[in-house]
Amino acid sequence: MSSFLKGVDQRTSLAGMNRMELLLFKIHGDQLFGINVFKVREVIRTPFISPVPKSDSRIVGVSDIRGHTMPMIDLAKSLGLPPVPHEKYRDSLTIVTEFNSSVQGFLVEDVDRIVHLRWEDILPPPDTLMNVNYLTGITRAQNQIVEIVDVEKVLAEVSGMQEEMSDEFLNQNQSKTQGHDFFVLAADDSVVARNQLKTTLEKLGITNKIVTNGKLALEFLKKWADDADKEISPPVSDRVLMVISDIEMPEMDGYTLTTNIRKDPRLSDLYVILSSSLSGGFNDSLTEKVGANKFMSKWHPEELAQAIVDRIDEVTHERIQQAS
Numbered sequence: 299m300s301s302f303l304k305g306v307d308q309r310t311s312l313a314g315m316n317r318m319e320l321l322l323f324k325i326h327g328d329q330l331f332g333i334n335v336f337k338v339r340e341v342i343r344t345p346f347i348s349p350v351p352k353s354d355s356r357i358v359g360v361s362d363i364r365g366h367t368m369p370m371i372d373l374a375k376s377l378g379l380p381p382v383p384h385e386k387y388r389d390s391l392t393i394v395t396e397f398n399s400s401v402q403g404f405l406v407e408d409v410d411r412i413v414h415l416r417w418e419d420i421l422p423p424p425d426t427l428m429n430v431n432y433l434t435g436i437t438r439a440q441n442q443i444v445e446i447v448d449v450e451k452v453l454a455e456v457s458g459m460q461e462e463m464s465d466e467f468l469n470q471n472q473s474k475t476q477g478h479d480f481f482v483l484a485a486d487d488s489v490v491a492r493n494q495l496k497t498t499l500e501k502l503g504i505t506n507k508i509v510t511n512g513k514l515a516l517e518f519l520k521k522w523a524d525d526a527d528k529e530i531s532p533p534v535s536d537r538v539l540m541v542i543s544d545i546e547m548p549e550m551d552g553y554t555l556t557t558n559i560r561k562d563p564r565l566s567d568l569y570v571i572l573s574s575s576l577s578g579g580f581n582d583s584l585t586e587k588v589g590a591n592k593f594m595s596k597w598h599p600e601e602l603a604q605a606i607v608d609r610i611d612e613v614t615h616e617r618i619q620q621a622s
Contacts, residue, residue: 302336315392318417319548320396320446322410322439323393326379330410330439334546334574339401342407342545344370344387354456358387361403362396369456373404373474376452377432381548382407386402397575398450398596400457413439420446422487422510435486435548447549450575450596454490463501463600476503480610481537484508485515485555486544486573489598502606506541509548514554523564533564540569540591542602546576555589560589569609 321341321566324513345368345466347359356376357369370392375381376407392403420435427602434445441555484495492508507513510575519538525531545552552572570590585593592605 310462315374317418318415318551320415320437320444321393321440322413322444323391323406324408324410325377325406326372330442330444331406332437332439332444332447333395333449334391334576335412336546337395337397337449339396342392342394343575344368344390344403344405345394347578356452358382358405363403366401368394368401368403369511370403370405371456373447373452376456377447387611392545395449398453402453404452410440415439417547417551417554418513422548443491448488448490450488450561453533463498467600468501469605471603472503474607474610474614478610479537480504480539480613482506482539482542482606483515483518484542485510485512485547485552487511487547488544488575489545491573491575494599495602498603499606504606512543512550512552514549515543516540516550516555516558517569519559519565520562523562526564531534535565535567538568539613540606541572542571542573544596545572545574552590553584556588556590572606 304381319335321335321338322330322332325331342363345361347361350357350360350369353369354360358372358381360369361370368380372381373495387405390407391406391409393407393409394401394403418577420437423431423433432448432451433445434448437446469534475527482499484492484499484506486492486495486508492510496506496510501604507518509518518535519541522531522534522537526533531537541555543555545551550558552574556570556572559568559570571592572585572590573594573612574595593603594602612613
């Protein structure tokens with residue numbers, strides 16, 4: 299099965315074109331689920347699993363894959379579906395994934411195929427489910443609804459790890475960030491990332507708005523630009539400290555969002571940070587190609603906070619120079 303994903307590295311040409319490839323799979327019954335191919339290392343027959351005492355019940359154990367030990371997660375159980383019975387482990391498949399600087403295996407019932415889609419063909423989950431379920435998007439393939447799983451949320455819950463800024467960092471930097479008119483717009487389709495962004499920005503005392511995809515972020519910026527054209531409000535660049543955007547999102551990805559920002563003269567000088575849970579040098583090269591100011595891997599709150607503080611220092615210095 300590992301040959302099923304041969305050539306994943308060659309698919310990076312899709313990035314920056316608002317296109318992506320989705321690995322379709324089943325975890326219980328006939329419902330199709332999906333995961334971005336860029337998050338997938340390989341698909342293998344589930345290897346021998348050694349149990350781990352006192353671990354989260356969704357972690358069924360660990361496996362040795364070519365000399366590397368990784369946690370094995372029952373994806374069905376993580377989503378509230380009947381778990382894979384122990385006696386059927388060897389009949390199941392494992393999707394080996396790499397994101398957020400970690401490698402893990404997700405047990406699934408079967409793998410279907412890879413489909414080539416446009417991000418605009420992928421819709422966000424209904425608003426009523428946005429913060430309570432495990433989906434980042436919904437689309438159609440083979441005349442069937444496909445639910446795209448928020449594997450970042452699954453991993454965050456089973457690992458129990460949640461990084462936070464240190465008190466020392468906050469004490470050193472809060473005076474720079476609080477009591478000013480700084481505003482940050484952010485876009486991310488993962489509830490985990492949105493919560494981390496919100497927590498970081500609020501601890502820094504920065505007013506913010508966080509939306510779920512690039513299309514909503516662009517609409518927000520254009521509305522502010524229209525208000526500035528009507529002289530209802532100041533120029534957008536005077537109001538927005540920076541835009542922080544995920545790269546992989548429904549409807550409009552971060553590369554396309556950045557391209558549209560640079561094309562609009564009313565928005566073109568905005569400071570843009572692109573982020574991704576995916577590793578790979580193509581992120582850095584495409585970040586530069588579309589004109590973003592910085593790329594960051596998700597999410598180490600203190601690194602993000604430092605990038606925000608650095609930008610505040612730049613803006614503050616520019617304001618002082620303009621006033622003198």
